[in-house]
Amino acid sequence: MPLLALAIHVSAQTTQVTIANGVLEGITEANGVRSFKGIPFAQPPVGDLRWKAPQPVTNWSGIRKADQFGPRAMQLPVFGDMGFRSNGMSEDCLYLNVWTPAKTGNEKLPVLVYFFGGGFIAGDGSEPRYDGESMAKRGIVSVTVNYRLGVFGFMAHPELTKESGYRASGNYGLLDQTAGLKWVQQNIAAFGGDPARVTIAGESAGSISVSAQMASPLSKNLFAGAIGESGSVLNLQPLSSLPSAEDNGKKFGEEQGAASLADLRKMPADQLLAACATNPFRFFGGIMDGYFFPKDPVEIFAKGEQAHVPLLAGTNSEEMTGMILFDAGGPTVENFKKFVEDFYGNRAPAALKVYAPKSDKEVLTVATEFASDLFLTYSTWKWIDMQTRTGGKPVYRYLYSRPRPAMTAEMNNATPGLAGGVVKNDDASAPKPPPATGAVHSAEIEYALGNLPSNKVYAWTADDYKVSETMQSYFENFIKTGDPNGSGLPQWSPVAKSGDVHFMQIDVNTRQQKSMHEDRYRFLDDPANATKYSLMDRLQGKN
Numbered sequence: 001m002p003l004l005a006l007a008i009h010v011s012a013q014t015t016q017v018t019i020a021n022g023v024l025e026g027i028t029e030a031n032g033v034r035s036f037k038g039i040p041f042a043q044p045p046v047g048d049l050r051w052k053a054p055q056p057v058t059n060w061s062g063i064r065k066a067d068q069f070g071p072r073a074m075q076l077p078v079f080g081d082m083g084f085r086s087n088g089m090s091e092d093c094l095y096l097n098v099w100t101p102a103k104t105g106n107e108k109l110p111v112l113v114y115f116f117g118g119g120f121i122a123g124d125g126s127e128p129r130y131d132g133e134s135m136a137k138r139g140i141v142s143v144t145v146n147y148r149l150g151v152f153g154f155m156a157h158p159e160l161t162k163e164s165g166y167r168a169s170g171n172y173g174l175l176d177q178t179a180g181l182k183w184v185q186q187n188i189a190a191f192g193g194d195p196a197r198v199t200i201a202g203e204s205a206g207s208i209s210v211s212a213q214m215a216s217p218l219s220k221n222l223f224a225g226a227i228g229e230s231g232s233v234l235n236l237q238p239l240s241s242l243p244s245a246e247d248n249g250k251k252f253g254e255e256q257g258a259a260s261l262a263d264l265r266k267m268p269a270d271q272l273l274a275a276c277a278t279n280p281f282r283f284f285g286g287i288m289d290g291y292f293f294p295k296d297p298v299e300i301f302a303k304g305e306q307a308h309v310p311l312l313a314g315t316n317s318e319e320m321t322g323m324i325l326f327d328a329g330g331p332t333v334e335n336f337k338k339f340v341e342d343f344y345g346n347r348a349p350a351a352l353k354v355y356a357p358k359s360d361k362e363v364l365t366v367a368t369e370f371a372s373d374l375f376l377t378y379s380t381w382k383w384i385d386m387q388t389r390t391g392g393k394p395v396y397r398y399l400y401s402r403p404r405p406a407m408t409a410e411m412n413n414a415t416p417g418l419a420g421g422v423v424k425n426d427d428a429s430a431p432k433p434p435p436a437t438g439a440v441h442s443a444e445i446e447y448a449l450g451n452l453p454s455n456k457v458y459a460w461t462a463d464d465y466k467v468s469e470t471m472q473s474y475f476e477n478f479i480k481t482g483d484p485n486g487s488g489l490p491q492w493s494p495v496a497k498s499g500d501v502h503f504m505q506i507d508v509n510t511r512q513q514k515s516m517h518e519d520r521y522r523f524l525d526d527p528a529n530a531t532k533y534s535l536m537d538r539l540q541g542k543n
Contacts, residue, residue: 013027013028014026014027014028014067015027015028015034016063017034017036017105017190017191018190019039019186019187019190020059020186020187021040021057021058021059021060022059022060022061022062022063022064023062023063023064024036024039024063024064024066025063025064025065025066025067026066026067026098027067029133031133031137032101032103033099033100033101033133033136033137034099034100034101034102034191035097035098035099035100035132035133036066036097036098036100036191037066037067037068037069037070037095037097037098037126038066038067038068038069038070038087038095038097039066039070039095039096039097039098040057040070040094040095041054041057041094041095041096041145041179041180041183042054042055042056042057042094042176042179042183043055043056043057043058043094044091044092044093044094045091045092045093045094045148045152045172046091046092047265048265050091050152050265051152051155051157051160051169051172051261051264051265052164052172053164053166053172053175053179054094054172054175054176054179068087069085069086069087069095069097069124069125069126070086070087070092070093070095070146071086071087071088071089071090071092071093071095072084072086072088072089072090072093072123072124072126072146073089073091073093073124073146073147073148073149073152073153074089074090074091074093074148074149074150074152074269074272074273075089075118075121075122075123075149075150075273076121076122076150076273076276076277076280077122078118078119078121078122078280079118079122082118082122082123082124082127083127083128083129084124084126084127085126085127085128086124086126090269091152091269093146093148094146094147094148094176094179095125095146096125096143096144096145096146096180096183097125097126097132097143097144098132098141098142098143098188098191099131099132099133099135099136099141099142099143100136100141100142100191100192100193101136101137101139101140101141101192102141102191102192102193103192104192105189105190105191105192106192107192108189108192108193108194108197109139109140109141109192109193109194109197110139110140110141110193110194110197110198110199110479110480111140111141111142111143111184111188111193111194111195111197111198111199111479112132112135112140112141112142112143112198112199112201112479113143113144113145113180113181113184113198113199113200113201113223114130114132114142114143114144114145114200114201114202114206114449115144115145115147115177115200115201115202115205115206115209115210116130116144116146116202116203116205116206117202117203117204117205117206117207117230117442117445118149118204118205119204119205119281119284120149120150120153120154120173120205120208120284120285121149121150121280121281121284122149123149123205123206124146125144125145125146126144128451128454128455129445129446129449129451129454129455130144130445130449130451131449131451131454132144132449134449134450134451134472135449135450135472135475135476135479137450138450138472138476139476139480140476140479140480141188141191141192141193143180143184143188145176145177145180145181146176146180147173147174147176147177147180147209148172148173148176149173150273150276150280150282150283150284151252151272151273151275151276151282151283152172152269152272153172153173153176153283154170154171154172154173154283154284154285154286154287155169155170155245155248155249155252155283156168156169156170156242156245156246156248156249156287156289157169157246157249157250157253157261157264158246158249158250159260159261160246160249160261161242161246163261164291166291167290167291168242168287168289168290168291168292169242169245169246169249169289170242170245170249170283170286170287170289171286171287171289171291171292171293174209174212174213174216174286174292175218175292177209177213177219178213178216178218178219178222178292181198181200181213181219181222181223182222184198184222185198185222196224197224197480198222198223198224198225199223199224199225199226199227199478199479200213200223200225200226200227201226201227201228201229201475202227202228202229203229203230203231203442203444203445204229204230204231204376204441204442205231205285206229207228207229207230207231207232207313207380208231208232208233208285208286208379210226210227210228210232211226211228211231211232211233211234211297211383212233212286212292212293212297213226213307214226214306214307214309214311214387215233215293215297215300215301215305215306215307216292216293217294217305218291218292220306220307221307223307223309224309224482225309225310225311225312225478225479225482226307226309226310226311226312226313227311227312227313227475227478227479228311228312228313228314228380228383229313229314229315229444229445229448230314230315230316230319230376230377230380230441230442231376231379231380232313232379232380232382232383233285233286233297233379233383234297234298234301234379234382234383234386235378235379235382236374236378236379236524236530236531236534237533237534238288238296238298239285239286239287239288239293239296239297240285240286240287240288241287241288242287242288242289242290245287245289248282248283249283252275252282255275256271256272256275298382298386301383301386301387301390301391302386302390303390304390304391304392306387306390306391307391308391308392308393309391309393309482310393310394310395310396310478310482310483311383311384311387311391311393311394311395311396312395312396312398312474312475312478312484313380313383313384313395313396313397313398314380314384314397314398314399314400314503314504314506315372315376315377315380315381315399315400316372316399316400316401316438316439316440316441316442316443316444317372317399317400317401317438317439318368318372318403318436318437318438318439318440318441319371319372319375319376319377319440319441320368320371320372320374320375320376320441320535321368321371321436321440322363322364322365322366322367322368322369322370322371323364323367324371325339325367325370325371326339326367331360331363331364331367332360332363333357333358333359333360333363335363336355336357336363336366336367337352340352340355340370343531343535344529344531347528347529350523350529351523351529354517354519354520354523355369355370355520368437368438369517369520371535373520373521373524374524374534374535375441375535375536376441378521378524378525381521382521382525384397384495385521385525388495388496388497389497393482394482394483394494395494395495396478396484396492396494396495396504397495397501397502397503397504398474398503398504398505398506399503399504399505399506399513400439400443400444400447400471400506400507401438401439401505401506401507402439402443402444402447402463402464402467402506402507402508403436403437403438403439403440403443404436404439404440404443404458405458405459405460405461405464406458406459407457407458407459408456408457408458408459409459410456444471444506446468447464447467447468447471447472448468448471448472448475449472449475450468450472452464452465452468463508466508467506467507467508467510470489470506470510471506473486473488473489474486474489474492474504474506477489484504489510490504490510490511490512491512492504492512493512500514501514501515501518502514502515503515
């Protein structure tokens, strides 16, 4: 046999596993990791199953190939810079992927189930930054789960509520995730995983999803640990009520000339997607539906009714640039004060006590912290705070502050993108952020999951690999034991209920720090300081 053919044969051999629905044939890589891609965990949500809770998979006979990713969920190129390895885009999108180091089904290895980010309107489990092979090489069975997005995943409608059987509608994307977790409980042992040692994790919308799964009685007993990277469902703005969401869905149908739910279900998926192009965030996120969320998630956490599992969660140092707060006048103390006064009205003096730039030189730093807090940092803090108070298990908080390095020379015609990839200079489909001074939103993903080599955009340095080794080791230890600490790592203390709050600052010089800004989070947490509109609403002129 020619040497090249032999190398190909050795590097990717077929492998089979039997699950509840039939036999799967995946691939074994040269490093021993077995991968099974495009595994259906629910029936295709098409036709009459569009806008219904996920239904059980139909068994198959014979051997089903599991060597390529399934289609990604319907989505617009909102971010413009996500890289997919999926088999196209389709409503038929409910597939998951498994990477396992186990040779048999008897090894009972810890399991990581990862939910992708993308604002609940974009993203996919096939993105290279979420690849599970690196974690699998560390002895963890890794899973990525797809879920429905946008209008397909979160539209409510009075007729949908009536037909549901549980008197609710919407939240289909979250119900898809729950179905994926149930699939893991039923089948992961066949891949050498332990269903009693499942940790769920995610970034951005995926992190919000993790907190949502912790809150829901439908899923809170399906995992033993949780990791959240930037965001939670415990946000400054409450979830939409079911009646409000139903009205939104009914209005959407009327705008499309659909007189009934049946007419909406007959519309081609591409037509529905195109109808959302002018406002892709219209059906953003969860709904207080009385079913997945039987009550407000804040109340669920306050009463200790959420999953009582260890939590590791945190944010990045530049989740949102402060430049978005300034007009043509630029970042000055005066302009910052004007924005805060406009945003908070008569509560502005209190806000300016905790967000108090002393000079124009430091105003951009404070503005960035303010914008980041309003965007995702506060909601993550709230989740950590409430789980510490009522969750009954250790909570570990981090701040990720390693800026990405310079882009490679080959990328000189592009700028970094909001979702972690790049935006070509001639690509107007995605916003181009100003140069970052800290760790931007989503920057930590490749570091945490050990996937720096798959991202060819940045000129990674030895320091970047050092940071990745540290962060991935923390994640590995937490997934295996519920505690991130381990040999050779800086000691990480759980958050104390006493108010003396520490966090792990993850950077080249990773170290534990005392929180200096609890007063800011307490200000935002005070109902007296609530605003009707979010930061993004304010910036879009909706108030």
